[in-house]
Amino acid sequence: MGFNMNKILVVEDEDILREVIIDYLIEDGYQALEAADGETALELFQSNSVDLVILDIVLPKLDGWSVCRRIRKNSSIPIIILTARSDEDDSLLGYELGADDYLIKPYSPRVLMAKVKRFLEKYSGTVDGMLISAGGIVINRGSRLVSVDGNTINLTHTEFEILAYLMQNKGTVITREQLIAKIWGYNFYGDEKTVNSHIRNLRAKLGSKGACIVTVIRSGYKFEEERL
Incomplete structure (x- = not known):
């Protein structure tokens, strides 16, 4: 798989799940940053040029809602939320805070990769001056x-x-x-x-x-x- 410049921040406190996502991203040619808690996620976001965020909701130190809210203060990059709950209130809150899409655990990594690809294509595939x-x-x-x-x-x-x-x-x-x-x-x-x-x-x-x-x-x- 070819290398590209898109850098994805994966924020997931479950080590195995985070590693699976990272493996799929690398296999598809993306660069990946990883964080196991909300504070580290924000530090990485602020110190790197990130193109998309995959964000779990239940995190140590700072939850996903807070991370999403803070990212949205300065950036419009795509945010995909991962949640273990199918509660409608969770998804609606995510959208209100600025998330672009969400997946309910357990989910197919390939479905997640398809969403990543689609968002990045739409985010970067515009014409200057249009x-x-x-x-x-x-x-x-x-x-x-x-x-x-x-x-x-x-x-x-x-x-x-x-x-x-x-x-x-x-x-x-x-x-x-x-x-x-x-x-x-x-x-x-x-x-x-x-x-x-x-x-x-x-x-x-x-x-x-x-x-x-x-x-x-x-x-x-x-x-x-x-x-x-």
Whole structure:
């Protein structure tokens, strides 16, 4: 397997699980950093150029929720959460804190690798200078910056992709199924509530401009510039 420059931070306190993930990442050609507790994870994140984080929730010293929250203060890189609980509240909290996706233990390492590959391809596969603009919202797909009336806002990887997809298809109803297929892929294990949660967070960050993401009852969402 060829070597590439993508660096993945694996935060997992169970040694065997962490080693399995690291082995799969290396086999797929990624560079890997590892941490067994939340404090070490943040230290590694701050001292390295990390492209994606695989983050367990139950950790010594500092839990995964706190790690996710602190990373999101300064970075929009993809975060995949690992949880032993299938509690819906866990997944929704993760999305509210800025996670992009999650897997419930036990999970297939190959499914995890597929998610890693998909996120990294979408995160790095943009074209410099490619702008999408509508009614005061400007997306630069090259720099992955979003501004609202000239003010830069911080979006997660998934929020960015959802907004870009809706704006590219302005005026067209996009179903939740289409969003799931486009943003997460067909191996997505969540449900439509996941989409709703990301849309809610995205609208909040857009402020008054959030009104242009319109809910179409029993269908999905569409971006309407005239609502601005």
